[in-house]
Amino acid sequence: KNEVEQSPQNLTAQEGEFITINCSYSVGISALHWLQQHPGGGIVSLFMLSSGKKKHGRLIATINIQEKHSSLHITASHPRDSAVYICAVRSGNQFYFGTGTSLTVIP
Amino acid sequence: KAGVTQTPRYLIKTRGQQVTLSCSPISGHRSVSWYQQTPGQGLQFLFEYFSETQRNKGNFPGRFSGRQFSNSRSEMNVSTLELGDSALYLCASREGDRLASEQYFGPGTRLTVT
Numbered sequence: 001k002n003e004v005e006q007s008p009q010n011l012t013a014q015e016g017e018f019i020t021i022n023c024s025y026s027v028g029i030s031a032l033h034w035l036q037q038h039p040g041g042g043i044v045s046l047f048m049l050s051s052g053k054k055k056h057g058r059l060i061a062t063i064n065i066q067e068k069h070s071s072l073h074i075t076a077s078h079p080r081d082s083a084v085y086i087c088a089v090r091s092g093n094q095f096y097f098g099t100g101t102s103l104t105v106i107p
Numbered sequence: 108k109a110g111v112t113q114t115p116r117y118l119i120k121t122r123g124q125q126v127t128l129s130c131s132p133i134s135g136h137r138s139v140s141w142y143q144q145t146p147g148q149g150l151q152f153l154f155e156y157f158s159e160t161q162r163n164k165g166n167f168p169g170r171f172s173g174r175q176f177s178n179s180r181s182e183m184n185v186s187t188l189e190l191g192d193s194a195l196y197l198c199a200s201r202e203g204d205r206l207a208s209e210q211y212f213g214p215g216t217r218l219t220v221t
Contacts, residue, residue, distance in 0.1 A: 041197075100149065
């Protein structure tokens, strides 16, 4: 049983397209994180959410606590956005991770 | 401020050996968490320390252990290495002990067990 499910697993987009990555979770959470991992392994924390919506540049993250669902949107996608995007939730004393969405943006 | 640093960055060990990995958090951060990432299992939570005390632990066998020092630097140890322990080990630091606060990740240590 996976506490966090992400979709799609893989995504290819043309530069400039609007992208949405979805995350559903089955546990009660104190926070949800969106992470970005580039080839080579380094992870960057993009957003931490407990309610509502956050925006940073071309990235927007939303969360619906009642529906246990979050989305990460990338507007005007760029090849440098190519990475794996991982949804993670903090539930009690544990951290659960989605399997990631591999995004490739083609010029 | 310098970011989270991990040493070594790459490591090759043989089955049955033990290994110690080190993590230095961002200056002023008192909480350190450790994670294992493998192609098969993805990212998994190992444990979390705050002010030298283990606060939380993931579902890993006792071969995996850790500690945190008074300067907030943390080490994790894996004894009796198995092939399946080959992974990227990541640590992350955060400022306080609020469970839902922002984390900053290090570059990871890539461990290969042969």
